[in-house]
Amino acid sequence: MEKLDHIDRRILAILQRDASLSLEDLGERIGLSRNAVWRRVRALEESGVIRARVALLDPEKLGLGLTVFMMIRAERHTPDWLEKFTRATRDMPEILGAYRMTGDLDYLIRARVADVKAFDRLYKDLIARVELHDVSSSFVMEETKETTALPV
Amino acid sequence: MEKLDHIDRRILAILQRDASLSLEDLGERIGLSRNAVWRRVRALEESGVIRARVALLDPEKLGLGLTVFMMIRAERHTPDWLEKFTRATRDMPEILGAYRMTGDLDYLIRARVADVKAFDRLYKDLIARVELHDVSSSFVMEETKETTALPV
């Protein structure tokens, strides 16, 4: 939790939508010299507020047309089951998010695959790696929103 | 869906984890001149495979410590309900993802907020904007995985 002023927040708001702008352009937009902006950006990177700069790819163009959520209840509630589950999800690149939850479902997985057939392979691969008591999968028909931009 | 060779995929794999590398460095890693790499990256941008370059922020450092999922069943199943729902989620910056689903739950929302109190405000704000028949919210205790990197 860092102390950020209004200008820092405007910089973050812009960069988390488009990090390809030059410092010159960025400075122009917020009314500061390329230079002042550079110092602020560097500070935000060093403090870890800016965690990374990445390229976002288009899943459709990569043939990954289907988003799937898997609602999971665990077989056994032990530390080493959790450890195994964590490793399994980390090692499976189709899995984009894995969450331990409150409520009656224990875990939630968000994954991106080519199609239903590919999902079935993912499913079988997952249950081979870690025992699951109950799994209910839902396909996403439409993503009405999907962003990496946090509220600043 | 584009035709990508092995080198393109290696470039994408690197850039979707770290887009701050220079063309020189990138070329070195994959055994090509800065120049050949530049042409490939440009082609990937123009074809839309690379959708954007963005900065990823640390939610904890911004005081957004809580991820929430909301499982929703709709009040009415009409085009203009969907339209209203879509606009509502678009306009609420805490909502990072909104998905129309198969199965017995109609919609799923992924959101990031400061704490339970902030979630309650989000919840009340949402039900004020669009009528929901049934909402069940779960908090994320632990994110064992969370990535923007797609399998290439």
Place this chain on the structure above:
DNA sequence: AGGATCGCGGGAATTGTTCCCGTTTTCAAG
């Protein structure tokens, strides 16, 4: 009011990007 601190902008060196051009590789047809 004086002194210290902080953030700003200008300038300049360094580094990175972009584009041109000649060469090499690949691939298909003869």
Place this chain on the structure above:
DNA sequence: CTTGAAAACGGGAACAATTCCCGCGATCCT
């Protein structure tokens, strides 16, 4: 095989952006 066309490569150079140094002005604290 050999040959010709097309595609991809690397080197060089111009241009652009980044990075860092410095001096100035605003702000704050006593």
